[in-house]
Amino acid sequence: MRMKKFINDPKRLVPELLEGFALAFPARIRLLGTNTVVRATPKAAGKVRLVTLGGSGHEPGLSGFVGPGMLDYSVAGEIFAAPGAPRCIEALREACRDGGSALLIVLNHAGDVLAANITMEAAAREGLNVKMVLTGEDISGPVGDRRGLVGCVAVYKVAGAAAEQGASLDSCFHVAERMNRNMRTLAVAVRTATHPATGHPIFELGDDEMEIGMGQHGEAGTGRMKLKTADETAEIMLEKLLADLGVQQGDELLVLLNGAGATTLMELYLIFRRVARLLESKKIKLARSAIGEFITTQEQAGFQMTIARMDPELIRLWDEPADAPFFFQA
Amino acid sequence: MRMKKFINDPKRLVPELLEGFALAFPARIRLLGTNTVVRATPKAAGKVRLVTLGGSGHEPGLSGFVGPGMLDYSVAGEIFAAPGAPRCIEALREACRDGGSALLIVLNHAGDVLAANITMEAAAREGLNVKMVLTGEDISGPVGDRRGLVGCVAVYKVAGAAAEQGASLDSCFHVAERMNRNMRTLAVAVRTATHPATGHPIFELGDDEMEIGMGQHGEAGTGRMKLKTADETAEIMLEKLLADLGVQQGDELLVLLNGAGATTLMELYLIFRRVARLLESKKIKLARSAIGEFITTQEQAGFQMTIARMDPELIRLWDEPADAPFFFQA
Amino acid sequence: MTGCISKAELGKMFAQAAELIRDRSELLSHLDSQCGDGDHGTTMTRAMEFLENAIGPANRQTVSEMFREAGWGVMGVDGGASGALLGSFIAGMGDPPSGDEMDCKGLSACFGAGLRLVQNRTKARPGDKTMMDALVPAVEAFSASAENGKDLSEAMRGAAEAAESGAESTRNMVARYGRARYLGDKTLGCADAGATSIALLFRGFSLALVTKKES
Amino acid sequence: MTGCISKAELGKMFAQAAELIRDRSELLSHLDSQCGDGDHGTTMTRAMEFLENAIGPANRQTVSEMFREAGWGVMGVDGGASGALLGSFIAGMGDPPSGDEMDCKGLSACFGAGLRLVQNRTKARPGDKTMMDALVPAVEAFSASAENGKDLSEAMRGAAEAAESGAESTRNMVARYGRARYLGDKTLGCADAGATSIALLFRGFSLALVTKKES
Numbered sequence A, B: 001m002r003m004k005k006f007i008n009d010p011k012r013l014v015p016e017l018l019e020g021f022a023l024a025f026p027a028r029i030r031l032l033g034t035n036t037v038v039r040a041t042p043k044a045a046g047k048v049r050l051v052t053l054g055g056s057g058h059e060p061g062l063s064g065f066v067g068p069g070m071l072d073y074s075v076a077g078e079i080f081a082a083p084g085a086p087r088c089i090e091a092l093r094e095a096c097r098d099g100g101s102a103l104l105i106v107l108n109h110a111g112d113v114l115a116a117n118i119t120m121e122a123a124a125r126e127g128l129n130v131k132m133v134l135t136g137e138d139i140s141g142p143v144g145d146r147r148g149l150v151g152c153v154a155v156y157k158v159a160g161a162a163a164e165q166g167a168s169l170d171s172c173f174h175v176a177e178r179m180n181r182n183m184r185t186l187a188v189a190v191r192t193a194t195h196p197a198t199g200h201p202i203f204e205l206g207d208d209e210m211e212i213g214m215g216q217h218g219e220a221g222t223g224r225m226k227l228k229t230a231d232e233t234a235e236i237m238l239e240k241l242l243a244d245l246g247v248q249q250g251d252e253l254l255v256l257l258n259g260a261g262a263t264t265l266m267e268l269y270l271i272f273r274r275v276a277r278l279l280e281s282k283k284i285k286l287a288r289s290a291i292g293e294f295i296t297t298q299e300q301a302g303f304q305m306t307i308a309r310m311d312p313e314l315i316r317l318w319d320e321p322a323d324a325p326f327f328f329q330a
Numbered sequence C, D: 001m002t003g004c005i006s007k008a009e010l011g012k013m014f015a016q017a018a019e020l021i022r023d024r025s026e027l028l029s030h031l032d033s034q035c036g037d038g039d040h041g042t043t044m045t046r047a048m049e050f051l052e053n054a055i056g057p058a059n060r061q062t063v064s065e066m067f068r069e070a071g072w073g074v075m076g077v078d079g080g081a082s083g084a085l086l087g088s089f090i091a092g093m094g095d096p097p098s099g100d101e102m103d104c105k106g107l108s109a110c111f112g113a114g115l116r117l118v119q120n121r122t123k124a125r126p127g128d129k130t131m132m133d134a135l136v137p138a139v140e141a142f143s144a145s146a147e148n149g150k151d152l153s154e155a156m157r158g159a160a161e162a163a164e165s166g167a168e169s170t171r172n173m174v175a176r177y178g179r180a181r182y183l184g185d186k187t188l189g190c191a192d193a194g195a196t197s198i199a200l201l202f203r204g205f206s207l208a209l210v211t212k213k214e215s
Ligand SMILES: Nc1ncnc2c1ncn2[C@@H]1O[C@H](COP(=O)(O)OP(=O)(O)O)[C@@H](O)[C@H]1O
Pocket: B080, B081, B082, B110, B111, B112, C032, C036, C037, C038, C039, C040, C041, C043, C044, C079, C080, C081, C082, C083, C085, C122, C123, C124, C129, C130, C131, C132, C177, C178, C179, C192, C193, C194, C195
């Protein structure tokens, strides 16, 4: 199948898409240097700045979450490839420019972690006041080295709210860590996407198969099985997540459903319906939810399901206002 | 290609998806009777209620726009099929229950118009105070009988804002009509979707082709051509729209880009970039914009581009707050 | 009986038509996908399954009430354009007052009234490549047979044949109504989905009456 | 010269390696798509095109400054995991102080320092199915040749061969680092993308020096 995407020069894809993004949201974000997205109106001096980094091709994420109540800087890399340390350290310098401090939120992927570590070395050499949180909640991986999937959005949200309220770098860090520790994600894919630069499919899957445990970039997972109904899929995934997080009766959960790109909201509603009903029957409280496309993988079909155990403070922070291009609440 | 969707019984698709929708946004919307979506908190008595009707399978639209500042009732039909008059008249009765009045906003599609006309006959018999607006802005059709595409969202927005401010039924009607008269849409498709009930592709397109003038349901258009770049596509479509609307230097435009389902936000950014640059070079003002998935056609690849000539009142109404599940602004 | 029809027969007519349409559902959707949105088969199946249940001896209303309510009800299955028009046809059939049984002329009056209501709701006329290309000749043929004193089953066979050749003739037409109207000459060559299902409707009616007569 | 290398030679080495990698870009992406995200070819091409421009006689810095900046710069092309590690290797090569020319031992010291910086940044070791399976043996082979007084081009051929057999050996390994680490036994059977490109890097270096010697 030939790739059917509206693109120009594949080599200029990222600067062009970011230019379009900035033109579409002029009141909210602008570009800083090469490929870094920042708020149009910077956060007040003295407050902790939130910085993230990661590859492009996952629009709206990660840059879609730059805005009051969430991120201050998003350093965007090439398609599916982490940005390099040189640009990350520039963003940190900016974030700390007035003697301020920054929380660097990194999703656990080899390239991002390498770039982040090199950046943190440089930041230490330069005496910048930065702490780093590594998100990793994909239960298809081994404890201690799990991939960071869409759960990062919850971390941006709660740490962003804390920072906006003037919390210290330490408190922001601890809030982010607590959110990270209490969340779990599992992905499923049913159809591959084409890589916009190579034009090739990013993985292969049989005509009647689905795969549970898919990575953020179409990296193959480990749970290949025959295609299931919405109810069955929801059930399989939710049970694995609940077991892994050790959810108990009476716990309060945040549930996120993140469409991979081509899976319709219609289908996500069906999945959500089953999740909500199952939680109800297990006397687990559905405290908050978000459903839509947050971090996509081009036009891949499938979705990520995240559950997170919320405490009163996390709920309060989740409920705070946010005004990012793709995450808005009053 | 086998259909790869997360669904259960295709016959129960619509009630199930609406149930999931309601569970996902309990603070914002609820279901009324069979398949009608209403606000969780009804609008104050005395204000004009906005009612719309249309087939399902286009999530988030139309029901995604029920909420303060936009719609009051969305009567959802079967997948791609208009709801019948019996449920539409029930919604109108509800909307007018306390001696109030309602504006019925209908997209020009054969089934929807038939249902709406039968409903309006019944409403007249029952003495309900209802006016109807028929949106139709697809320039691929003949003047006087153009299809209603994503432009309806702009109509919901401005008429919804007027209604919320207490405007009379007549004024709401005139605002809606003015928005409708001043907007134009063109759609392009590059890849088909499968119909979730039949499992068949909804149209056929060559491996290297795109089609301009596609309908909302995958109905074939009339402008089949070889696949173009983002810049070329944006240019072809924008030029046709500008010419049809007779846009002049100095005019202020609203631009909407509506992803069909599988086309990435990345691509929409590229398209938007070119549109913004072209308008700039033509000295036409880009007054407002919205970009995302508003009314989809399952996992079809392609998008709709809408331009609308705005006057100061329309801009003011566009800027009013809205709080629908998929259209939020403060 | 050769000239009289009760609710039981009406029930069989709609059941038989529903069966034919259900069996041809894929074909109908396929025709719709050529010039429309590919759902006509599922829509008509849903509509006919509703009618099959609504019309028959189990219904305690008068025949005209039964038609009126079934027509309104079939609009409620969300059948898009065809659901609204089929619903109008059935609802309109309830306009002439009718007792528990009808003869050929009585049914012809019902068909005529149904057609009139449809014509109030669409400007499409024969030649526009819509269901009207089957419905109008079917109703006219039935009416002519009734005038000429033909018996019910013969009249219905004539109506079915007229509907079928009407549907067939849509192949050479350019669509002027419905979703297909934007496609112009591209609609040449394939039969209209709605006309094809109207032909199946009358063929079903006819089969139900033939079977009855022969048994 | 048989034992001395200037910026001009370094420039040719990187140009030759860039050419090889550009030519094999599709293969590298394909290997990456088996166990990773399918972009290694485009990433390495971008990185090598940067290095090709950054390293050579046009650069007015000292050789160590040139390596340090080029290494940092290659990280800036957003090359994901491999960009960060390749960048570290090149940056590390700038650690030993060096003049305008180097002999075989001098280059060996650079390679050794580059490898050390990489090893600071990843826990992956030979056997883990990463680029380390090619890089470590290549650097070790080069160092052994330098110790034994072999000439540059012979030493580089040895390094390229060691990198190639290292890359080849990754076929029978299970990935323990990078995106592939979650796939376990499913990674058996295909060569690691990063190791394959390191083999191409050293093969390019070697070809550049052979060509030079023979001309
Ligand atoms: N305005 C109209 N007048 C008469 N018949 C129409 C009209 N619009 C559509 N039809 C008929 O309806 C058929 C399509 O029905 P269906 O696919 O069920 O509805 P929809 O177009 O809403 O998806 C067409 O083939 C045509 O026969």
